[in-house]
Amino acid sequence: MTVGLFVTCLVDLMRPTVGFATVKLLRRAGCKVSVPKAQTCCGQPAYNSGDNPDARAIAEKVIEAFEGFDYVVAPSGSCAGMIKHHYPSLFADDPEMAPRAVALAGRTFELVSFLADVLKVENLEAAYDGIATYHDSCSSLREMGVKEQPRALLAQVRGMTLTESPESETCCGFGGLFCVKYPDISGRMVDAKVDDIIATGADTLLAGDLGCLMNIAGRLHRRGSNIRVRHIAEVLAGMTERPPLGEPAAKEKPEKEAG
């Protein structure tokens, strides 16, 4: 089966490792993965700002670029949710685009649920040494129905203990542009999130959305915590050589010694 990888703007720009981990997971499960060059952003910043004309214009580009695949997969519940739920409503009154938006929506999945529900991945062959807690990002959980899938997959990771936070379903305060528009309210929310994560005693925080992870990692680091923050795909793919989000690349071989 062919899968078009919608890598999302944040992964593309900030953490390509998540993209490579996604490809590895999909290929291992037998998918033929393509990465259309003509991809940028799903349009959510415009859509959530009330700028529907721009959101529609971006959505048209995404639909064009991804129409030819059996499935479209994104390592983010938020961006997959945009395509799956909001593209159809953006084009509800457009007889030409509406069926195309609906068709694409039907084939679009968030990575973790795609692995678990569609590909039915078992025997991941990944190992991770640590105690992890998983944050249920809002769109993954409430728009894409992702709850049990990451737990089921993480249970296959050797050496990992998963510990739950009672507040794992509470928003971290990222909210896309929200954290820029209302940084102090967002700051209070991420502080509460960080309190809950620290209280679990975990040494690793995982989630399926990079936006939340950047927000939480940023606050953890500012508070001096050394909890490691990673996208769940990195762990599932066994690609944890790169330092965790926001950590220095000190572990890499120092270049000077080589020269």
Next chain:
Amino acid sequence: MESTTAAFRENAAKALGDSKLRDALSKLTDGFPARRREAIARLPEFDALRDAARDIKDHVLANLDFYLEAFEARVIEAGGTVHWCRTAAEARTAILRICKTAGAKTVTKGKSMIGEEIAINEHLEEHGIEPVETDLGEYIIQLRNEPPSHIIAPAIHLSKEQVADTFREKHRHLSPGRSLDEPRALLDEARGELRRKFIGADVGLTGANMLIAETGSIVLVTNEGNADLTYALPRVHIVIASLEKIVPTLEDATTILRVLARSATGQEMSVYTTFCTGPKRQDDLDGPDEFHVVLLDNGRTKMLGGEFHEMLRCIRCGACLNHCPVYKAIGGHAYGWVYSGPMGAVLIPNLIGLEETGDLPNASTLCGKCEAVCPVRIPLPRMLRTWRQRQFEQKMNSPAARAGIRAWAFLARRWWLYRMLTGPVIAVLGRLGRARGRFRYLPLAGGWTKLRDFPAPEGGTFVAQWHKARRREGRT
């Protein structure tokens, strides 16, 4: 009530700096939501009940005129009167007229958000009539001259120590040495004060959780029984309710009661549920001689059939506030008007206009928790987004914000330009951030870096690296 919604940012900043408020709001986290969860776990058919409650409200909204007229006819048959009021001013006038006719000096009041909406207390005071709030939370904030900060728990922003201080300051006739350390002592003191007022009141003013078309009854739900003393003891009972409170039948009312208390406080039922139908009948031992229902529109009919139609399903349970992480961070006063939380952010612009209230629909992460807990399944996030759309269409947001969004959208539609511009920026940031892995400060991202570090990007973009590797593979 005057709105301070235009000052939302300042209100929120003040709230965030208030450590007492922070403590009070933290009670919310382990209070109402936990009890709601437990109550629902005991009722497997809860989700089916939510559907039923939603359908009842949808049906009644589609036939509003019919049910309201039926309700009026039943009220008249029972010996009462319905006063139809288009605006807050009309409702205030109607209530004052009834009070004046009754020669009222004191009006006892049950908790009513509509009372807050039309600012009835201020109006009565201006005309020499003393309004006395009888719900404990409302009584406390009345003493402190504050608006409610939560639709079902109006004094949730206060600690018991703050309440004790207020009582000492306002109840001067009581012994200064008395102990007010325990919640029970506060309750007893308020009860003692209120008892006298109940007996002396000329008019009792209550809200209504529901109006029942089939019987002309109104439903009062409380945990303190104060509404019962408020309506039953004085000679005149005035009910103030907005028109979407109507339900067709008694049966429907019980369906909604089953989701109401569970959603609100996690109780199966509130402690007191009272159905009042008309004034005292011949064989009744007690009850009022007059029964008036002041039926308020105040902008609701404008919402019918429009994009905010479903908001009229709201049964004011407060679940969306209790579960909202933004509400938990800033409390209710920051919203600047009678309502707060997600339902307030949707409703307030409908009732007082979008011009002054522009922050409300934006101050949300659209996390969706509110919709997930709403007993009548109101799509609150969708409606917040609709308000944002209106703002954008009418150019109500700041030129800088609009320019930023449009510039990003311009780039996002042109992938080659996007690649050309983002690639070098990411490469530079990646190099600058490599040593520490993150930035403590980033120009143009001051809001972010005030409280958080900014993780450094890896340095190359995924798409560029991927296609470079493919080209290489192709060559070899």
